[in-house]
Amino acid sequence: MLKIQGLECGYGRMKVIDGVSLEIGNESVGLFGPNGAGKTTLINAVMGMNKPWKGSIELDGTSIVGFETHVMARKGVALVPQERELFPGMSVEDNLRLGAVYIPHAKDSIQEQMEAMFALFPILKERRKQLAGTMSGGQQRMVAIARALMSKPKLLILDEPSLGLQPSIVAEVFDVLKELKKTVSILVTEQNVRESLKSIDRGYVLENGKIVLEDTAKGLETNPHVLKSYLGL
Ligand SMILES: Nc1ncnc2c1ncn2[C@@H]1O[C@H](COP(=O)(O)OP(=O)(O)OP(=O)(O)O)[C@@H](O)[C@H]1O
Ligand SMILES: [Mg+2]
Structure with a gap:
């Protein structure tokens, strides 16, 4: 599905990504x-x-x-950015609608998609009329994920979905990702390696702009470098 080869990029003259190759098929992949x-x-x-x-x-x-x-959204790649970018003064429902309304392959099944999102995140159904900006951090993250899914992506990219959330909500978010990977390919970046390993098939470790390690979730879990640097063991 997504194939990156020998990628280099950065800001000004500072190279940040230094020759990265990475591939995602029908699977859930972590980027740590x-x-x-x-x-x-x-x-x-x-x-x-x-x-x-x-x-x-x-x-x-x-x-x-x-x-x-x-x-990219029309091509089926949806992003849940690291910085939330909901419309805080709009209702949950309207935020969700915006995820689909400009997407040709999604705009004719908004109601159906919305029901699917309410099944995935029941709290959003209860709160569908509430202004997004007045919800808790965890609920806003759920709205952001649901909004991305409203575009019916084939690849969902999440940038640090657990950032700033309480542990109980973090577990909930990764449970949802585990469920979602049955129907959509996922690329998820995380600093919370321990939790995210439970929801992914494979992962890459990126350090100083280079991939230093690539393995299955099981392999990463027992890798000495991962254990020491990311799992604090
Ligand atoms: N807009 C920008 N302009 C200049 N430098 C930037 C910009 N965004 C990021 N950087 C720099 O690029 C490097 C990589 O940043 P990046 O945000 O991609 O890291 P990250 O792995 O996502 O980190 P985090 O876990 O904190 O989100 C850092 O040195 C950062 O300071
Ligand atoms: Mg980041």
Whole structure:
């Protein structure tokens, strides 16, 4: 589905992503790494917010370099960004609707999709008339995930979905991701490696802009470097 090869990009003259190759098929893939490793920069390159200096990014065999974010959404790639970007003064329902209304393959089944989202996140059904900005951090994260799913993506990219959430909500978010991977491919970046390992099939570790490790969730869980640097064991 998504294939990145030899990617280099950065800001000004500072190279942040230094020759990254990564592939996602029909599976759930984690991208781990410390603060500043370049996880968001890599995702922004995929979503057309950051221009690659070198290398290729392909979706189903076609280059997507130079496509803008809204074009990527129409191609079936949805992003839940690290910084929430809900419309705080709009209701939950209206935020969800906006996830689909500009997407040709999703705009004719908004009601159906909305019901599916309410089944996935029952709290959003109860709160559907509430203004998004007045909800808790965890609930807003659920709205953000649901809004991305409203576009009926084939690839869902989540940038640190657990950031700033209470442990109980974190577990809930990863349970949802585990459920979702049955129907959509997932790329998820996380600093919370322990929790996210439960929801992914495979993962990559990105350090200083380079992939230093790539393995199955099981392999990563027992890898000495992961144990020491990411699981604090
Ligand atoms: N808009 C920007 N302009 C200049 N430098 C930036 C910009 N965004 C990020 N950087 C720098 O690029 C490097 C990688 O940042 P990035 O946000 O991609 O890391 P990250 O792995 O997502 O980190 P975090 O876990 O904190 O989200 C850092 O050194 C950061 O300071
Ligand atoms: Mg980031």
